[in-house]
Amino acid sequence: MTPLQKNILAACKRRPQTLRELQNALQVDNSRLRSTVTAMVATGLLSAQNGQYVPGLATIENESAPETIPCTLVKLAARFGFASRDDGTGDIFIPGRALHGAMPQDKILVKLFDRPRVEGSAEGEVVEITTPHNSFAGTIVLSDDGRLAVEPDGCRDVRIILERNGHANAQLGDKVGAILTNRGERHVDHRAAVAETFGASDRAAECAKAILYGREVRQEFPEEVMAEAHAYDNAVIDPNEIAHRADLRGLPIFTIDSAETKDIDDAISLMKTQNGGYELGVHIADVSHYVRPDTALDKEAFERATSIYYADQVIPMLPTQLSNGICSLNEGEDRLAFSCLMQLDEKGEIHSYQFVKSVIRSRVKGVYKEINALMDGSNDPALMTKYKDVASQLPVMQELYEKRLALRQARGAMDIESDEAKLIMDEEGRCVDIVKRTRGVSECMIEEFMLLANQCAANAGRTHRVPFVYRIHEAPDAEKMEKLSATLTACGLNVHFKGEIPTQLELAAILDETRDQPIQIPVHTGILRSMQKARYSPEPKGHYGLVLKDYAHFTSPIRRYPDLAIHRILTDMLVGRPEEALVKDYTAFATHASEQSSRQEVAAVRIERDVEDLYKAEYMHNHLGEVFTGTVSGVTPRGVFVALDNTVEGFVPAAQLCKGEATVVEGVSIVDPFTGRRWMLGDPIRVQCAGADVALGRVDFDYLPM
Known part of the structure; x- marks a missing residue:
């Protein structure tokens, strides 16, 4: 059920509501409200009585049924498991006897026990496996009675016995992909067969392949997708398309990324105005021009929803013909872009903005490390030659960034310290070194300029009242804030928040006070854990951590589907499609794109984190x-x-x-x-x-x- 449907139902439960009363109470677009109410009546969630709406039969039947909670089993051990609620409200502890053979990634229904668990978290029993997940990755081991078995990844001491002819020549210690051939009521009764053998379990690269198999990550693109992608082999820009766009090739536009980046989807330009303000251009690859609705490329991009990056590998959302080719803003190449052109005043505040379809040509592929060196005063002749066409912009960029940073700090945007690792690989793909990633001025500067374009995109969607995909971060709840206060007190801080939920300025002050201090880790970690998770939503709920009313993801359509989705919506806005048509075409799309992208983002982050742990263990083994x-x-x-x-x-x-x-x-x-x-x-x-x-x-x- 969507948030809007929940709000409508809640209002109708309090008392019968007319459409006008719902409109006044919910302050939602009238066309969208009508279409949502009509759909809810059709599915039995609402019932119409004398021009008023009340809860329908489907709602009443659902509420009278025994309460079960849709979950996903996320952790399994020999004597217990944990299920994650699908609504994101927390985990449920499942004792071994109550698992009934459920496997990791199974979609399940859980019924809570009446008794509270000693540790405080909820406890329950699996009452139904609604969507079984029968493929998994693991290591070949011996069972207690000497038979070959598979220990699923992350499931210590869980042994799934292999069928008599199901080992496919896999050896003890091998990493394999397996399939359940038979499910019993207990894990000991399950049977499995090896579907794929990856290699020795002491190689991180092989273990990573097993993780991807177990999470059902498709690394190859289907034939029909590649058939469409091959149309862009060695592609060039159509001159007729250029004629219909703003030609910005005369501007000193350039990109700044890490040295190894091949899928370049953002570029910038910046000029100082005569009145002391700034003209900032953020130019984004126009992926929506190439990936059209209902094509095989679009359907595959929607399913993947994000690129996955790990070690020195990438599993792209789009085939390389687009991600590294015609869509990538490569140096010296004409490229179609979607540009956000912003006017900022002398304080760095946004005065106005416009979105235009454009054609650009990047002057240089900038590299963070090199830009940082130039900003630090490097006189390296090679660098000065490389950046001669854009060097005049660098001081202006730093000047604007410092003003934006001051504004960011003034509104209380939180800067939580977290450590990111860079894995150094040898020619054989083994991890031979690990270094902590550091962010210089250029990294922070580009991030701030992308934030500005993202704000403008979200503002355009909200003020035009069209369906949209927003990036939201909701305020923390009171219970988590109670725990945070206890953590801060235990760290020796005398903290008293003015309200039940602290303001961002209050939290930002604590972050700054403890930065580079011995208690930085517990304080910053505690604040981070007290936050809600950012996600995608069709509702503009703002971003608590950034302290922004408007926020969306516009700047990375090569590797994120939400960005591609709102490019498509903004494109139709630019050509003047009526609001009613946009509501009709994109309401369901925005909801589905938000839900799928949020799910896939969580899955991708888990994969990247788990695979990184493999490589770190490989390094430490030496x-x-x-x-x-x-x-x-x-x-x-x-x-x-x-x-x-x-x-x-x-x-x-x-x-x-x-x-x-x-x-x-x-x-x-x-x-x-x-x-x-x-x-x-x-x-x-x-x-x-x-x-x-x-x-x-x-x-x-x-x-x-x-």
């Missing part, structure tokens, strides 16, 4: 026995997580720290009740690398006294 000084980055009753300077994280068991049963205080420190010794998030700690399991993406440390 450093067994070495001693490191790290930082306590996580605290549990079982022990502590320790982060090294290179972002690798490993685990130290509580038994090595405490003589008695460890006590955890507000999730920020672990205390030995016998000695009183305390280890707090952010504390330095000396460890030795004791183990690195590539297949599990797990690193284990032994504690060493300082």
